[in-house]
Amino acid sequence: MKHVTRAQIHVFQDKVFLFYKTNGRKLPWRKTTDPYMILLSEFMLQQTQVPRVILYYKKWIKRWPTIHHLATASRKEVLQMWMGLGYNKRALSLHKTVQIISQTYRGDVLLAMNHFRTLPGVGLYTSNAVQIFAANEDIVTVDTNIRRIFIHEFHLPQDTSKKELWALAKQCLPNGKSRTWHNALMDYGSLVLTAKKTGIAPCTRQSRFEGSDRQIRANILRILLVSSFSYSELSEKIDVDNTRLRKILEKLIREEIIILQNKRYQIREERSN
DNA sequence: CTCCAGCTGG
């Protein structure tokens, strides 16, 4: 375990806070502490850049201002409102999570975060982020920005374990200032210590999009959001061999995103459980 | 080509 002195931590904190004071971004989800709205923003921000999330976030809180509104929305509209943000399954995970929180936790988002393993699409990062930004809890979270900052600032190897990074994050947390601290870290990471500038690669990289199953999945969903189609109709609209198309459709059914009913593929409205 | 306020199932 890398040793970091209190003095080093203090210098580091001052530097980040000083930057944030004059260069911090004004983002819509920073104007609220409503746990539902924070949860919404965190779902959208998973692997998606801030600039693209802003408009979607505003659109969503206007359409579904409370957790109850979203919990009772149709899955089709949820997908339509999400379309373009990417990783469409996230939208349905968010919808399901909000329904669970509404039904099982009486709409108490913060309470539910303590049981995040029961919530689809919510991992340790998101659970802690919601508690930090909504309630200023004295806990930490480490995203790709914060990881990059720690590796750069304390000269750690790029393969530093998650456990060690989180431990270091705890040492650096200024108690009582968790919300501001994490906002400041994220701005410092995305505006100053960028991936390009530091040469620190993210821990998860992905395969190319062009010609991928992901691209085809997105096409299928776009088409099924307009109307339901039979297999033959669908295969005419999507230029891909039958074996592959069948396989992708099977997977979408397995993931409970679409359903085959009366020989027609369509967006699944309700989940089984 | 790269990256992005990650999560999930195998």
Place this chain on the structure above:
DNA sequence: CCAGCAGGAG
């Protein structure tokens, strides 16, 4: 531990 998962901007 790893591959898969959207889409757009640099």
